[in-house]
Amino acid sequence: MAPQKTETLPIKTASDIVAARQAVRLWAAEMKFSLVDQTKIVTATSELARNTVQHGGGGHMVMSIVESGIHQGLHLVFEDKGPGIADVEAAMRDGFTTAGGMGLGLSGSKRLMSQFTIETKVGEGTRVAVTRWK
Amino acid sequence: MSKLAEIFQKHQDDIVADWSKGMSSANRRKDLISDADLKAQSTELFAAIAKASKTGSLSDIEGSDWREVREILSSISASRAKQGFTPTETASFVLSLKQPVNSRLRKEMAKDPEGLIDETTTANGLIDKMALHTSEAFLTTREQLIARQQEDMLELSTPVVKLWDGILALPVIGTLDSARTQVVMESLLKTIVETNSKIAIIDITGVPTVDTLVAQHLLKTITAARLMGAECIISGIRPQIAQTIVHLGINLNDIITKSKMADAFALALQRTGKIVVSMNKAAAPKKTEHGKDN
Amino acid sequence: MERIPILRMGSFLLVTIQVDMHDQLAMTLQDDLTSAIAKFEARGVLIDISSLEIVDSFIGRMLANIAAMSRILDAHTVLVGMQPAVAITLVELGMSLPGVRTALNVESGMELLHALSESPEETEADGAAEN
Numbered sequence: 001m002a003p004q005k006t007e008t009l010p011i012k013t014a015s016d017i018v019a020a021r022q023a024v025r026l027w028a029a030e031m032k033f034s035l036v037d038q039t040k041i042v043t044a045t046s047e048l049a050r051n052t053v054q055h056g057g058g059g060h061m062v063m064s065i066v067e068s069g070i071h072q073g074l075h076l077v078f079e080d081k082g083p084g085i086a087d088v089e090a091a092m093r094d095g096f097t098t099a100g101g102m103g104l105g106l107s108g109s110k111r112l113m114s115q116f117t118i119e120t121k122v123g124e125g126t127r128v129a130v131t132r133w134k
Numbered sequence: 135m136s137k138l139a140e141i142f143q144k145h146q147d148d149i150v151a152d153w154s155k156g157m158s159s160a161n162r163r164k165d166l167i168s169d170a171d172l173k174a175q176s177t178e179l180f181a182a183i184a185k186a187s188k189t190g191s192l193s194d195i196e197g198s199d200w201r202e203v204r205e206i207l208s209s210i211s212a213s214r215a216k217q218g219f220t221p222t223e224t225a226s227f228v229l230s231l232k233q234p235v236n237s238r239l240r241k242e243m244a245k246d247p248e249g250l251i252d253e254t255t256t257a258n259g260l261i262d263k264m265a266l267h268t269s270e271a272f273l274t275t276r277e278q279l280i281a282r283q284q285e286d287m288l289e290l291s292t293p294v295v296k297l298w299d300g301i302l303a304l305p306v307i308g309t310l311d312s313a314r315t316q317v318v319m320e321s322l323l324k325t326i327v328e329t330n331s332k333i334a335i336i337d338i339t340g341v342p343t344v345d346t347l348v349a350q351h352l353l354k355t356i357t358a359a360r361l362m363g364a365e366c367i368i369s370g371i372r373p374q375i376a377q378t379i380v381h382l383g384i385n386l387n388d389i390i391t392k393s394k395m396a397d398a399f400a401l402a403l404q405r406t407g408k409i410v411v412s413m414n415k416a417a418a419p420k421k422t423e424h425g426k427d428n
Numbered sequence: 429m430e431r432i433p434i435l436r437m438g439s440f441l442l443v444t445i446q447v448d449m450h451d452q453l454a455m456t457l458q459d460d461l462t463s464a465i466a467k468f469e470a471r472g473v474l475i476d477i478s479s480l481e482i483v484d485s486f487i488g489r490m491l492a493n494i495a496a497m498s499r500i501l502d503a504h505t506v507l508v509g510m511q512p513a514v515a516i517t518l519v520e521l522g523m524s525l526p527g528v529r530t531a532l533n534v535e536s537g538m539e540l541l542h543a544l545s546e547s548p549e550e551t552e553a554d555g556a557a558e559n
Contacts (some may be wrong), residue, residue, distance in 0.1 A: 014451045021448065021482065036320055039482055039513040043521060046484040050451070070278050094522055104485040108521035323512035330532055358515035363508060363530035363537070 004065045011078065012058035017049040020061050027063060028074055033134060041074060041132050044109035048078045048128055051105050056080025056126055066131065073114070073133040081125040088120055138253045139187040141242055142180075150180045152234035157227070166217050172227075179206050180231075183264075192256050195263050207264055211271035215279070221272050228265040232258060285317070292318045294325040294334075301402045302331045303395070307340030310348045319355035326364045333402040334359060337395045339370030349384045356389055365405070367391070369398035432457045434464050439471040440541055441503075442534075446479045454490045461494055465501045472541035473498050476534055478509025488523045495528045504544040505529065508537035 009020055024045040028038040045061075052059045059080030066075045085091045094107045106128075110116040113130040120126040142149070153176050158169045182202045190199025207228070214224045235257050243250040291314070297303045304322050326334055336352070338344070344352075356366040369392040371379075379386060392398040403410060430453055435442040441464055443457070461473065475491065477483065483491070495505040508531045510518075518525070529544075531537035 018448055018450055025481070036513045036516050039511075039517045040520065043482045043484050043517045046482060046486070047521075050484075050486060070274060104522045108485060108523075111520050111522070112517065320512065320516065323515065327512060327532070330536075332532065332536070354516070354519045357519045357524045358512070361507075361515040361518060361525060361530055362510045362512065363532040 004067065006062060006064040008060055008062045010058075011049045011052045011061050011080075014053065017046060017053060020049045021046050024063060024074070024076065027065070028132075031065065031072060031074060031134065033074070033132070037132065037134075040112040041076075044112040044130060044132075045076060047105040047109045048076070048130065051126075051128070052078045052080045052082075055085075056082030058082075059125070068133070071133045073131045075129070075131045077130075078128045079125065080127075084122040084124055084126055085118075085120040086122050088118060092118070136187075136192060136253070136256070137243065137249060138192060138239070138256055139184075141238060141253075142184040142187050145238055145242075146180060146184050149231075149234045149238055150177050152237070153180070153231055156233055157230055163219065163223060166219060167214075175210055175227075176231075179203070179210070182206050187260075192260055195260070195267065203264070204267060207267050208271040208274075211268040212275040215272050215275035221269055224272050225265040225269050228261060228268055231264075232261050235261070292321075294322050296329055296331070297335070297399060298403065298406075298408070300330065300332045300406050301399070302326060302329060302334040303337060303399075304334060305337045305340065305395075309343065310338075310341055310351075312347050312351065315348055315351040315355075319351060319358075322355065323358055323362065326359060326362060331364060333365050333367065333405055335367045335369055335395060335398045335402060337370045337398070338368065338375070339372070339395070341370075341372075341375070344375045344378055346382050346384065349379060349382065349386075353384070353386075353389070365390070367398040367401060369393065369395045431460065434460060436464075436468055436470075439469070439545070440538070441465065441468065441470045441473045442476070443473070444476040444479070448481065449487060451486060454487055458490055458494055458497075462497050462501065465498055465503050470498075470503050471545040472503055473505045474534065474537045474541060475505065475507050476509050476537075477507060477514075478511065478533070480511070480514060483510070483514050483518050485521060485523060488518060488521075488525060492525055492528055495525075499527075504541060506531050506537045506540050506544075508532065508534055 007023070009023055010016055011020055021042050025038060025042045028041045033041065049061060052061070056078075057080060059078065059082070062077040062079070064075045066073045090096050092106050092110070094104060096107075106118070109128075109130060112132075114133045115129075115131040117129045118126065154169075154173045157172055157176065186195075186200045186203050190197050194200075195203060210227070211224050214227075236254055239250060239253050239257065243253060291308070292304065292306055295303050295305070302322070302325055304318065306318065310318075322334060322336070325331070336355075352368070356368075359366050367390045368386075371391055371393070390398075390401070392401060400410065430447075430450075432443060432445060432447075432449075432453065435444075441461070443461065445457075447453070449457075464470065465473065473494070475494070477491075480487075491507060495507075498505045506529045507525070510530065529540065531540050
């Protein structure tokens with residue numbers, strides 16, 4: 001089924017990360033996710049948006065409400081045209097970091113969401129799609 | 135376009151009128167749904183059927199042309215399931231369309247008996263399929279209802295109790311699956327904040343088995359409680375569970391465990407700066423003092 | 429520029445984080461707090477995050493850093509008021525903030541700070557055991 005509602009937000013600066021968090025929080029609350037689920041979704045948004053800014057050199061986030069059978073979900077896509085990730089497997093490991101962080105951005109957001117896919121090509125960019133089902 | 139579809143287009147209003155008439159006289163559930171609502175639902179549904187039959191197949195309603203019909207059917211069944219209709223009553227709503235459609239066919243195709251039989255068979259098959267769809271949608275709605283009730287039950291099944299100022303206990307009884315553990319743990323953490331409790335005792339005496347996932351949830355909860363500034367004590371670990379935990383390689387080294395809830399409570403009291411004193415012992419020195427005085 | 433205020437209460441510093449923190453704001457807080465510890469010779473820092481709706485790995489790292497830096501500067505840090513949903517998420521994310529002391533609210537946090545700064549040697553050992 002086609003998404004019921006979509007919106008695209010630019011993710012270019014640190015203030016865009018805050019804006020993305022707030023937009024996602026609003027949607028998740030409207031969809032009546034529990035407080036814990038809302039917090040998980042917003043935290044994952046923060047991690048992935050920061051990756052887009054810090055590693056991808058900026059990009060955008062597409063948020064949409066999707067449906068599968070009796071379930072409703074919040075679907076987020078983070079896309080950038082940055083350098084891409086050479087070793088995705090390593091990047092998905094806990095503690096892997098190139099930016100001096102905790103290295104929990106990708107692996108942590110995967111644990112916070114129900115579905116997680118990453119497509120990346122060196123020199124072309126990265127696309128991370130996540131969904132949290134109710 | 136088949137003859138049936140043509141008749142659907144041409145006589146849409148008549149068929150709906152016949153259908154509504156038939157239904158309103160047979161509507162035994164006027165307590166649950168008004169004739170007006172029934173009429174509105176049938177008009178909407180039949181308009182969608184007429185539209186879908188123009189382009190879609192008449193022997194299969196799974197195609198994209200029939201999507202709108204399927205959606206209307208699902209929403210009708212869902213609302214009826216919630217209103218308290220039986221599956222039979224819900225399916226009868228769609229099946230009662232047979233009567234007006236068949237009589238219309240008979241009228242229009244009186245001169246072509248063979249064609250009439252074919253079209254009647256197609257029409258009945260189509261309506262049966264739609265009736266089946268409502269039954270399935272009805273069941274889905276019921277399943278959702280059950281799932282929601284199960285969730286509610288989960289929340290009720292394990293109460294968090296206050297043992298003393300600043301000390302909570304969570305006696306877990308029965309099998310802990312992931313969903314239940316999550317619900318229970320969330321309510322524990324919430325109660326910790328609400329009651330401002332520094333210590334929570336999780337008693338698992340009534341838990342028959344612990345698997346890796348459940349142990350992980352327990353550990354996560356304890357870590358989360360620690361982040362919030364509260365401490366957890368696990369009590370009542372059965373010997374079999376202790377064996378499983380070690381065999382599974384789960385590290386409980388950083389966790390305080392006590393064999394009995396009473397020991398855990400004593401420790402909790404001690405941590406919050408309280409002790410339990412026996413009345414006899416407390417009274418004993420007084421007696422000797424009295425003795426001296428006398 | 430926007431800044432998070434740092435309150436001084438005797439030999440303790442009190443910070444209440446109430447806004448959805450911009451990354452830069454978090455970095456500024458880290459700088460301001462370490463300078464304030466040195467300037468006021470603070471013995472303890474209390475960070476109240478009861479109004480924070482999320483703590484991601486960036487803020488988590490900043491909190492862990494503040495605790496580690498203040499320890500080097502001979503001050504204890506106590507983090508208070510983390511919401512249950514935030515704590516659950518942080519654990520799921522993979523951050524358990526080892527080495528950061530916590531308390532349920534400002535009151536118990538203050539008690540803990542007093543206890544910590546009154547008996548420094550014992551608390552060091554205690555801290556090591558608990559972490």
